Amino acid sequence: MSLESVKHHFQQWNRVADMMEFETSSATVELAAEAIGVIPARIAKTLSFRSDQEKAILIVAAGDVKIDNKKFRQTFGFKARMLTPDEVLEQTGHAIGGVCPFGLKNELDVFLDVSMKRFETLFPACGSANSAIELTTDEIFLYSYAREWVDVCKGWEEAEPRESVVLNNEV
Numbered sequence: 001m002s003l004e005s006v007k008h009h010f011q012q013w014n015r016v017a018d019m020m021e022f023e024t025s026s027a028t029v030e031l032a033a034e035a036i037g038v039i040p041a042r043i044a045k046t047l048s049f050r051s052d053q054e055k056a057i058l059i060v061a062a063g064d065v066k067i068d069n070k071k072f073r074q075t076f077g078f079k080a081r082m083l084t085p086d087e088v089l090e091q092t093g094h095a096i097g098g099v100c101p102f103g104l105k106n107e108l109d110v111f112l113d114v115s116m117k118r119f120e121t122l123f124p125a126c127g128s129a130n131s132a133i134e135l136t137t138d139e140i141f142l143y144s145y146a147r148e149w150v151d152v153c154k155g156w157e158e159a160e161p162r163e164s165v166v167l168n169n170e171v
Helices: 002-011 029-036 069-076 085-092 114-118 137-144
Strands: 043-050 056-062 109-113 121-124 148-150
Touching: 029 043, 043 085, 056 085, 056 114, 056 137, 109 114, 109 137, 114 137, 114 148, 121 137
Parallel strands: 043 121, 056 109, 109 148
Antiparallel strands: 043 056
């Protein structure tokens, strides 16, 4: 059902044919990166948090980052508390492993983390544990009805990830 709601969502932009479904799981950043053939940082992961109004908010971020609790509190004015898997399903309509900001069950506030701006394209899930779509950051912003770009993650500023493959200790 969740994959179907995302397909319905992407129909308005004629992007359903661009959705990818895999024979293997893409339920984690690492599995998605392996299934697609990209570095984990290019997986756009969607994180679900309980807001101060008991309504969920979604943060979409690069796959190689973690939430910075201090930045989160400064940006949103409340402590970062992730939803339980049952709450995620109830709020988004998507089960853990396929959570994305598209085809949501409820109208939720979506924020995009600046960690994704390092890449021309990223790969968010499409509502199931074996799906993805390649989108630019502008497309993710448009298709997710994002409210704004935020800076609430850490771990990506220190070193730029590289897509090059190391062969015989040469890059």
